[in-house]
Amino acid sequence: xxxxxxxxxxxxxxxxxxxxxxxxxxxxxxxxxxxxxxxxxxxxxxxxxxxxxxxxxxxxxxxxxxxxxxxxxxxxxxxxxxxxxxxxxxxxxxxxxxxxxxxxxxxxxxxxxxxxxxxxxxxxxxxxxxxxxxxxxxxxxxxxxxxxxxxxxxxxxxxxxxxxxxxxxxxxxxxxxxxxxxxxxxxxxxxxxxxxxxxxxxxxx
Amino acid sequence: xxxxxxxxxxxxxxxxxxxxxxxxxxxxxxxxxxxxxxxxxxxxxxxxxxxxxxxxxxxxxxxxxxxxxxxxxxxxxxxxxxxxxxxxxxxxxxxxxxxxxxxxxxxxxxxxxxxxxxxxxxxxxxxxxxxxxxxxxxxxxxxxxxxxxxxxxxxxxxxxxxxxxxxxxxxxxxxxxxxxxxxxxxxxxxxxxxxxxxxxxxxxxxxxxxxxxxxxxxxxxxxxxxxxxxxxxxxxxxxxxxxxxxxxxxxxxxxxxxxxxxxxxxxxxxxxxxxxxxxxxxxxxxxxxxxxxxxxxxxxxxxxxxxxxxxxxxxxxxxxxxxxxxxxxxxxxxxxxxxxxxxxxxxxxxxxxxxx
Numbered sequence: 196x197x198x199x200x201x202x203x204x205x206x207x208x209x210x211x212x213x214x215x216x217x218x219x220x221x222x223x224x225x226x227x228x229x230x231x232x233x234x235x236x237x238x239x240x241x242x243x244x245x246x247x248x249x250x251x252x253x254x255x256x257x258x259x260x261x262x263x264x265x266x267x268x269x270x271x272x273x274x275x276x277x278x279x280x281x282x283x284x285x286x287x288x289x290x291x292x293x294x295x296x297x298x299x300x301x302x303x304x305x306x307x308x309x310x311x312x313x314x315x316x317x318x319x320x321x322x323x324x325x326x327x328x329x330x331x332x333x334x335x336x337x338x339x340x341x342x343x344x345x346x347x348x349x350x351x352x353x354x355x356x357x358x359x360x361x362x363x364x365x366x367x368x369x370x371x372x373x374x375x376x377x378x379x380x381x382x383x384x385x386x387x388x389x390x391x392x393x394x395x396x397x398x399x400x
Numbered sequence: 401x402x403x404x405x406x407x408x409x410x411x412x413x414x415x416x417x418x419x420x421x422x423x424x425x426x427x428x429x430x431x432x433x434x435x436x437x438x439x440x441x442x443x444x445x446x447x448x449x450x451x452x453x454x455x456x457x458x459x460x461x462x463x464x465x466x467x468x469x470x471x472x473x474x475x476x477x478x479x480x481x482x483x484x485x486x487x488x489x490x491x492x493x494x495x496x497x498x499x500x501x502x503x504x505x506x507x508x509x510x511x512x513x514x515x516x517x518x519x520x521x522x523x524x525x526x527x528x529x530x531x532x533x534x535x536x537x538x539x540x541x542x543x544x545x546x547x548x549x550x551x552x553x554x555x556x557x558x559x560x561x562x563x564x565x566x567x568x569x570x571x572x573x574x575x576x577x578x579x580x581x582x583x584x585x586x587x588x589x590x591x592x593x594x595x596x597x598x599x600x601x602x603x604x605x606x607x608x609x610x611x612x613x614x615x616x617x618x619x620x621x622x623x624x625x626x627x628x629x630x631x632x633x634x635x636x637x638x639x640x641x642x643x644x645x646x647x648x649x650x651x652x653x654x655x656x657x658x659x660x661x662x663x664x665x666x667x668x669x670x671x672x673x674x675x676x677x678x679x680x681x682x683x684x685x686x687x688x689x690x691x692x693x694x695x696x697x698x699x700x701x702x703x704x705x706x707x708x709x710x711x712x713x714x715x716x717x718x719x720x721x722x723x724x725x726x727x728x729x730x731x732x733x734x735x736x737x738x739x740x741x742x743x744x745x746x747x748x749x750x751x752x753x754x755x756x
Contacts, residue, residue, distance in 0.1 A: 207596065207603035324572065343589050343647045346488075364651065371604050375595035382647060386654030387730070 198233070199332040208370045209308070211332040216241040219301030222251040224273075225289060225314040227282065228258015229334030230306025231268050237303065237331075238271065248273050252292065256285045258307055259351045260335045282310055289314060293321050302328045309339040309350060312377035325374060336399045340368055341378040348378055354395035356384045365392040368399075401550045403559055405480070406536025407473060414473040414534055420481070425641035427700050431470055433754060435696045436461045437704070438633040438673050440752045442713040446608040446722070448617050453629035453677045457753075461675055464514040465629070466507055466561060467692065473534050475562050475584070475643065482583040482644050483559075488591045489646070490555050492567070492579035499567045499579065500554030501544050502681035503688045507557050532560055554579055563675075563692030566590075568598075570685055575621060577601050578686075584643035584693040586636045586672060587650070587727060606721045624687060626680040634674040634691075637728035637735070641670055641695045660731055665738045666699040669731070671711065698738065704754045708742030715739060 198213055214237035224234055234253065241247045251273040257263035257280075265278045279285035302318055304311045311330050319325050337351040347361025355368045359381065366381030373380070385392050417424045427435060456462025461469070482489055492500060508530060512521035520531040526543040537560065541548035549556045558565045558581035567579035575598045582590040593601045598618045599609075608614060624630065638645055639656045660668060675692045702708035716736045723729040 205603040206609065207600040341592065343592060344649075344651060346591070369604070371592070372600075373592050373596065374600075376592065380589070380592055383651045383654070386651045387657050389651075389655060 197236075197333075199334070199336065201332070201336075204370045207372045209312070209330070209372060209374075211311070211330045213237075214303050214305060214329050214331045216247060217301050217329075220250065220297065220299035222247055222301050222303065223292065223296065224251060224253040224255075224303045224305070225285070225310065226253070226268075226304070227256045227285075227306035227310040227334070228260060228262040229264070230258075230304075230310070230331070231255065231264035233305035233331040233333050234268065234303065235271070250274060253277065254279065254285055254289055254292070256280065256282055256310070258334045259309070259337050262334060282313060285310075286313060286317060289317055293318060296321065304328060304330045306333055307335050307337065308332065309337070309377075312339060312372075312374070316374060316377040319374065338368060338399050339378045340366065340381040341373070341376050342366055342381050344383060348376075349381070352379075352381075353397055353399050355398045356392060356395055357381070401539070403537065403550045403556065405473075405476065407534075413470060415470045417471070417474045419474070419478045419641055419643045423640050423642070425471070425474070425695065427696065428470060432696070432700045432703060434460055434469075435701065436633065436673050436675050436694050437671075437696075437701070437707050437710075437752045437754070438635045439710050439714050440750065442710050442748060443717055444714045444722070445719065446605075446611065446613055448613055448620065448632070450617070450620065450630045450632045450678075453631040453679075461692075461694070462631075465510040465677070465679075466514075466563075466690070467675070468511065468515055468518065468562065472562055476535060476560060478643055479559060479581075479583045482646075486646075486648060488648075489583050490558070490581045491590060491594050492552060492554050493595065496554070496567050496569065496579040496684075496686065497546065497552060498544075499569070499681055499684035499686035499688070500552055500557075502684050502686065503565065503567065503679075504553040504557040505543070506679060506681065506688065507561050511561075535560060555581065561690075563690045565691070566689045567681075568687040568689060570622065570687065573622065574598055575618065575687060583646075585646060585691070586634075586638075586674065586693075587645050587647055589647045591648075604725070606725050607719070621678060621687060624678060624680045626682050629677055629679040631675060631677040634676055636672045636726040637731070638670045638672040638695065639668050639731075641697070643693060643695070645672075657727075657730060660734055662734065662738060665734060666702070667697065669698045669735060669738075670695045671698070671701060698735075702739070702742040705742070706748050706754060708739065709744070709746060710748050712736065712739035712743035713748075 214233050252275040253273050269276050304314050337353050340352045341348050342359040345362035349360040356365045364383045367384040369380045371380045461467045508521045511519040518533050522529040528543050529540050531538050564582045566577050568575040569578045580590040673694045677690045679688045723732050
């Protein structure tokens, strides 16, 4: 499987590239699900693969669809390779690692938008600009969506509309995206005509 | 120290009215004549349409940098109510405090200069004395010392100033919306958009990106100089004189869009005009963006024959994508039908002034 192709969208919607090996003192990899493949593809392009792995810290978690390629990543022989069971359990470790990150650290994010967005948010919080963080989307396209009404985040949204997991309103999913919240925006679909909610359609798989 | 209002003075000028519940908001006859009608021709499409924010005609909304009108006191009461129910409507990222002081200085100096009967600013070095008579505020504080104000400087001054405000930090050849006071917005969420770049927060606007409007606007704004502010109009439609059309509360006010009938449309439907001004700030190099909302009831606007004719033509011929984005597509035909009664087909003069 290769990089996910998305249709054209509005300018706040993140765009993703292809991970490229870059010179760095430390290579910090954060990935989930099929993102493991982006990491191995990137390493295959490295001029000094052994040197890169000797300075690499991989933080990985299975994807929202259950894809778990931990064994493949563990076999690479990186300096550190850690499997977290979920994204929420991955993030505290990332925050701790970031507290030691110095100039010359290269960041590689790969996998689903929820994982990439939350890792990017936490890296940006250290003052690192988002356009210097490499990101490659692979795997599930389910979305992390914030309800604009109650502010609650619903993870792994597959349908449009969907029911907010916090306040219960039916929300349609916009492409408008906040890096600070690491989420798309959900807006009540039947606000003007209460009760008239169209049937949900699977838009994100 | 608090920012409780102590009203009482100038009740003869400032209207006692509401922007919620019973919606008693209205423009006086003089208020209608100075309404900033935004259409200078009989059709509309997005454009950069920026011009220097210099003093305009006496008595018009352009006369002063920060227009204070008959709705001032009631608008500030409405803002306080919005903030009491949702404090997230005013946010400032930590690095924006200096820009907040810049804005406080800009507004206090302008209001004390332009409206000395209502506002007084006295400085003794950094020890400042601010009097806001319409709201009954009399404070001594130390400029650039946050601990001497009941709120951060940005929130303090924008609780006393009509219009929404955002503060844009300039980094990496881009503008970042890193602070905002947003309680009279045309359906956008500060809480969601804070921290975004110029292109990101404008992302949902249709058509204008393809026309290169935001590229040109950003290039223009990055060159904005201190002391040379600029302004432009924007507009939309709102049912009832509701200042706070926030996405957060859309389930509350959204159903009112279905309440229009041919009989009540002239009374309930309002043209919502934003007079937007941009100011480069001197210490922080941030850009302050003021978004001042004026609400004009259709019944009020058509008392100016030129505006009745022109509003009919603009709404009748508008691009449906623009009407949809602005949220009035479902009522567009009803508006056109109502407005048609005020369009005799006569030519209109160029420009937006009522009688030129």
